[in-house]
Amino acid sequence: MSDRPAMVLDHVTKIYRVGLLGRTSLRALDDVSLCVEPGEIFGLVGPNRAGKTTLVKLLLSLCAPTHGVIERLGQPAHSRASLARVGYVHENHAFPRYLSARALLEYYGALSLLSETVVKQRVPALLERVALADRSDEPISRFSKGMVQRLGMAQALINDPELLVLDEPSEGLDLSGRQLLREVMAEQRRAGRTVLYVSHLLHEIEQVCDRIGVLVAGRLRFFGPAGALTTDVATGVTRTLEQALEPIYHSTN
Amino acid sequence: MDSPQIIYVLRWLVRDTFRQSRTTRIFWIMLGFSALCVVFCLGLSVEGGDNLRPDGDFLIDPKTNEPIAGPARDLGTLRLFFGAFRVSLARDRESAVQHVEVILASWVAGAIGLLVTLVWTAGFIPEALQPASATVLFAKPAPRGLFLVGKYLAVTLLVAFQASVFFAGTWLALGLRTGVWSAGYLAGVPLLVVHFAAIYSVSALLAVSTGSTIACALGSILFWALCLAVNLGRDAAIALPVVAPTMPPLSAFTATLIDAAYWILPKPADLVMILERALNADTYMATLSSLPEMAAARTSWSPEASIATAVGFSAITLGYACRMLGKKDY
Numbered sequence: 001m002s003d004r005p006a007m008v009l010d011h012v013t014k015i016y017r018v019g020l021l022g023r024t025s026l027r028a029l030d031d032v033s034l035c036v037e038p039g040e041i042f043g044l045v046g047p048n049r050a051g052k053t054t055l056v057k058l059l060l061s062l063c064a065p066t067h068g069v070i071e072r073l074g075q076p077a078h079s080r081a082s083l084a085r086v087g088y089v090h091e092n093h094a095f096p097r098y099l100s101a102r103a104l105l106e107y108y109g110a111l112s113l114l115s116e117t118v119v120k121q122r123v124p125a126l127l128e129r130v131a132l133a134d135r136s137d138e139p140i141s142r143f144s145k146g147m148v149q150r151l152g153m154a155q156a157l158i159n160d161p162e163l164l165v166l167d168e169p170s171e172g173l174d175l176s177g178r179q180l181l182r183e184v185m186a187e188q189r190r191a192g193r194t195v196l197y198v199s200h201l202l203h204e205i206e207q208v209c210d211r212i213g214v215l216v217a218g219r220l221r222f223f224g225p226a227g228a229l230t231t232d233v234a235t236g237v238t239r240t241l242e243q244a245l246e247p248i249y250h251s252t253n
Numbered sequence: 254m255d256s257p258q259i260i261y262v263l264r265w266l267v268r269d270t271f272r273q274s275r276t277t278r279i280f281w282i283m284l285g286f287s288a289l290c291v292v293f294c295l296g297l298s299v300e301g302g303d304n305l306r307p308d309g310d311f312l313i314d315p316k317t318n319e320p321i322a323g324p325a326r327d328l329g330t331l332r333l334f335f336g337a338f339r340v341s342l343a344r345d346r347e348s349a350v351q352h353v354e355v356i357l358a359s360w361v362a363g364a365i366g367l368l369v370t371l372v373w374t375a376g377f378i379p380e381a382l383q384p385a386s387a388t389v390l391f392a393k394p395a396p397r398g399l400f401l402v403g404k405y406l407a408v409t410l411l412v413a414f415q416a417s418v419f420f421a422g423t424w425l426a427l428g429l430r431t432g433v434w435s436a437g438y439l440a441g442v443p444l445l446v447v448h449f450a451a452i453y454s455v456s457a458l459l460a461v462s463t464g465s466t467i468a469c470a471l472g473s474i475l476f477w478a479l480c481l482a483v484n485l486g487r488d489a490a491i492a493l494p495v496v497a498p499t500m501p502p503l504s505a506f507t508a509t510l511i512d513a514a515y516w517i518l519p520k521p522a523d524l525v526m527i528l529e530r531a532l533n534a535d536t537y538m539a540t541l542s543s544l545p546e547m548a549a550a551r552t553s554w555s556p557e558a559s560i561a562t563a564v565g566f567s568a569i570t571l572g573y574a575c576r577m578l579g580k581k582d583y
Contacts, residue, residue, distance in 0.1 A: 016582070060392040063582035083394040094385035096269065098276040110265040111393040111400075113258050155389070165392075 004074030006163050006194035007036045007059055012068030014054050014218075028054040030218040031068075036211075038162070039192040041185060043209030043226070045202065047249050050215040052198050053091075056167050059196070060088055073163055084113055087161030091168035093152040097141040101132050101151050104140065105158055112159040119158070126154040130180065145172035153184060164188055165196045170204070182208065206230070206241040214248055221248050254396070262395050266403030267410055270377065274411050279373040283366075287419040290357065293334075294426035297353065299346045301329035348537035350433040355534050357423055358441040359525050362416065367449060368474065370415070374408045374453065375470035378460035388583050398575035405457050405571055409450045416445045437531030444524050444560075451519035451563040452477045454570035461578045477521065484522040487515035519566050523559035530556070 014029040029051045036042045044052050057063045058070055061077050070077035073085055095104055102123055109119035127133045130150040140148065149172045156164060169181055185208055188195050199205055205212060206226045214222040214229075222229060229244040231237075274280045329342040331349050342349050381387065381404055391397055420442045428434040456473040463469075490503055490511050503511075522541060529540045 057388070057583060060388075062388055062391055064580075080394050080396060083392060086392065088389060088392040090385075090389050092385060093389065094383065095389075096273060096386070098272050099269070103272070107265050107269055108389075108393065110262050111390060111395045113254065113262070113394050116261060152389075 003038065005035045005071065006038050006040065006073060007034075007042075007196065008069075008071040009034050009055070009058075010069040010071075012055075012058065012065045012070060014051075014058060014063065015066040027218050029058070029065075029215075032215070032218075032220045033068075034213055034220060034223050036194060036196065038194055039189065040210045041189055041195040041197060041208055043205040043212040044196060044198045044215065045200070045205055045212060045245065046215035049217075051218040052215055053167060054218075055215065056088075056165055056196070056198060060086065060165065084159060085162040087156030087159060087164045089149075089152050089156045089164075089166045089169040091171045093148050095140050095148065095151065097139065099140055100137045101127060101140065101143075101154075102136040104151065105154055108155040109158045114159060122158055122160075126157055129157070130154045131176070146174050146177050149173050150177055150180065153181065157184070161193065163194045163196070165198075167198045168200065169197075170199060170201055178204075202241045202245065214245060216249055216251065221251065254399075259399065262399060263403045263406065266400065267407040270404060270407030270411060273377065273380075277373065279369065283369065283373075283415050284418060287415070287422055290361065290419060291422040291426045294353075294357075294423045295430060296333065296335040296337075297427065297430055298332045298336075299329055299342070299349055299431050300332065301342075301346075344537045346431065347433050347435075350427055350431045351435050351438075351532045351534065352538055354423075354427065354435055354438045355529060355532055355538065355540075358420070358438060358445075358528050358532075362419055362441060362445055363448070363525060363528070366416075366419070367445065367452075367477075370412055370449060371452060371456065371473050371477070372470045374412070375456055375473065376466035377408050378404050378457050379464050379466045379469055382460060382464055382578075384583055391583060397578045397581075401457065401461070401575050401578050402571065405450075405453065408453060409446060412449045412453075413442065413446045416442045420445075435532055437528075437533070440531040441528055444528050447560055447563050448519070448521060448524050450567045452480070454567040454574070458570050458574040458577070461574045461581065480518045481521045483511070483514045483518050484520045487511045488522070516562060517566070519563040520559045523554070523556070524563070526554075527556045527559065 009032050012029055012032045013027070016026040016028055018024045018026050032051075032055065044055065046052050054063070058065055059072060059077065061072075061080060061083065064078070073082045075082040099107065105123045105126060106119050109123070110116075114122075124133070124136075127136045130153055132147060132150060132154070135143070135147070140151070143151065149169065153169065156166075164184075166181075166185075170178055173181065182204075185195050185197065197205065197209060209226060211224055212222070212226045212229075213220055226241055230239055230241055232239075329346060329349070331340040331342055332338070333340065344352060378401070381390070381400075390400065420439055424435075424438050452473050455476045456469040459465075459469045459472045490508060493500060494502060502508075526541055529535070534540045535543055
């Protein structure tokens, strides 16, 4: 594993062209700079339409920045090679419903450029890990939302990622699913790997993240340990992250 | 990426597309329709007609320019639907069977089959490129272009599979029942696949640019009609001084424009004529190429160039679609 930052955004701006002729512009991210170190669990929070998913997409090369530079695992984001060391859990997976869980993991393993032997080795263990081993040959169409989400986690771990990107992964997960998610993040931390965790579950963010970033209207309003927001250094008074974020979410500057 | 990795990814994309197709009803309907055609061929037989040559001089051997017509010594009967219908032969046994093969290849497979296949497969790529599914796929290191090429190849292979079942099944059934084994009929498989691949490349491009299944289906059918119109129009333009000498000639600009469009676009009519030629259809039926409008253009016609244009067009269109997909924001 490299000692270089797991992700770097340097003055990144993303403007979408919308409308019939693309004449209207939508500034989804505005001059965002941040650096996440290897082994860190970094939480990204913000109200709806704050630009969190855009930041994730930029990091995963799903779209290109309008301005600025992005590095992923020490390499420029436009180089796809480093994606082989990244896992991604989407908030709302739409997997091909005709595939079985096993076939899906084998398929996604192939797209992760893993060898057939490695895929065959990892798939049973992963299915076991996400508690889908007994349903591995059933079509995904018969799965509940929570099961699909757990399968989504398995596909993200198929390449044993150095950087795990979780975009609202708790969506549809039951208690055991959330427990599994916490265990996965803890395992990543123990292995010295990085996690980018995007969520609205602020108490969970507060519990597991080393540092957080707060995005509001495309701008990074805070970047640092959650404790810096929840504890008033001068008075020693503590408050919840939700209370601390409320004025930031509603600020206009 | 090295070659084994590319092959491994492509293999998975093909496997996935075949799985996807098996979940659609049309896959089974098409196989069922092929089976019906095989049953139709099994129910077809020819009695007599071995030496039949109708009187008259309209049957000329195109190679020797000698008449091959002669007195009808053994008037045969074509029996359809296991003998339920009988048709007196106006051709000898081999020609009668080949005539059925031309109809099966050009009309059943080449027109109806192709149309149904274009509509059926129109949704395959747009469905895979929907943001909810594509975001996870494109967050994998396999290039987006490889994904699109893989899907395109997979759909083309799927059509090759369906075409092979249809052509091989009907060829075997006709051969077993009539003893006529026309190897040229099997040329219908690659010709149909090349034809489909050229039109489907436009469907792939529309899938990337619009993401709409309806746009892909309508767009590819309209494009097919455009190609056919340009192909026939160009042949007619060449034949104009021959078939209508009193008409004023086309302007140089119009002639160049039609010629350019003809050489750039796939040529559906040419591909039909290649198949007709493979089945020696000129000797026993009025073919597309025997029409006066076509005949003049056929003097300098190269079947290889027609096939190469279709393949080249597919490659360029697909390359452009890959480039567009590579730059698309998800």
